[in-house]
Amino acid sequence: MKTYRRRQMTASIALAVGLAAGAVARDKERPVGEAEGVIRGVDAQEHKLMITHGPISGGIDMPAMTMAFQVAPSVDLSSLEKGQSVKFTVTRDDKGRYVVTAISRQK
Known part of the structure; x- marks a missing residue:
């Protein structure tokens, strides 16, 4: 036994x-992609961003559009607001959703 x-x-x-x-x-x-865009909305409670972005290049090939992105828990949303220009990195999670893993404000 x-x-x-x-x-x-x-x-x-x-x-x-x-x-x-x-x-x-x-x-x-x-796959990981990068793009630049403008924040159209911040939902801190759901940890999501609405972004109008240019083409996403790199491992993710996506044309320019406006869409909502889930944001990784490690990304701080407190300094982001509607109308800001940003550069961001995105990947896909286990469910196939696009997730912002890094974001910085553009000047």
Whole structure:
């Protein structure tokens, strides 16, 4: 019985390590794009931004448009406001949504 439990525990640990390694690999493989735009709205409660942006270049190829973006929890929205010109970095999350991972105000 001890051998069975040891094997079961070893298999569980191997599975957990494999899943974690897969998650890290997926994060490294996610496309990243950059663009410039103008903030049209800030929803701090939902952690979202409405941005009219130029084409997104890099790993994400998107034409110019106005759209709402989810914003990563690590991004501080407190200094952003409607009408500001910004440069931002965007990627996609596990659900395929576009997420702003970095943003800076343009002068």
